[in-house]
Amino acid sequence: MKILKVTDAAFGRYGRVVENVDFTGLVEELKKTPVPGDVVYEPSVEALEALPVMEELSRVIYGEMPIQIGYCNGHNTRLNALEYHRDSEINVAAKDAVLLLGLLTDVEADHTYDTSKVEAFLVPAGTAVEIYATTLHYAPCHTGEEGFQMAIVLPRGTNYPLKGSHRKVAEVRSGAGVTDEDAMLTAVNKWLIGHAEGGLDEGSFLGLKGKNLDLED
16 A cells, blocks of 8 residues: 655645644653553543643644543554544654545445545654544554554544434444434544444444555555
């Protein structure tokens, strides 16, 4: 699979490199977080949110909205799923990592998506990128045996457990897809399109068509 850099013009459809915020302290603190053999995600980490960059990100990037800073660390080479939010997500790499990205505008009317449209982008260590709300994304991929460490910045409350009632995939299925986006909501502000080979929880919407992409193929 061809891997482009986030400085490539093609990345402009999915996001941008963030250059108006100093992430040095965040990267150094992120290096202290664990890197498991699989993938772990923590939506809010006190040590990261105690840094001065917390206030700066809220003010400069999110227009004074309340935010959270967590991390996604580990080892991964596969796509497995794609998700999206109603807002941008900031990713800050402490180690080189690859993001597998798609466009929400390429999702079909039944909410299925062809994985052949996914593109891969290298985020070098020390680099921060804004992933737009219209960009499909999921867990990063590692580039070496040391795994990846990625700070994840989102509006406060994102990716936490749902409290209300929502539609179920089985209730709204139409062919391979679903007719109601609400059935794809798996956490607060998180809509998920999974792959049948992605190892997702039972009841997840499995709308990714084509290969479960793997950087090792």
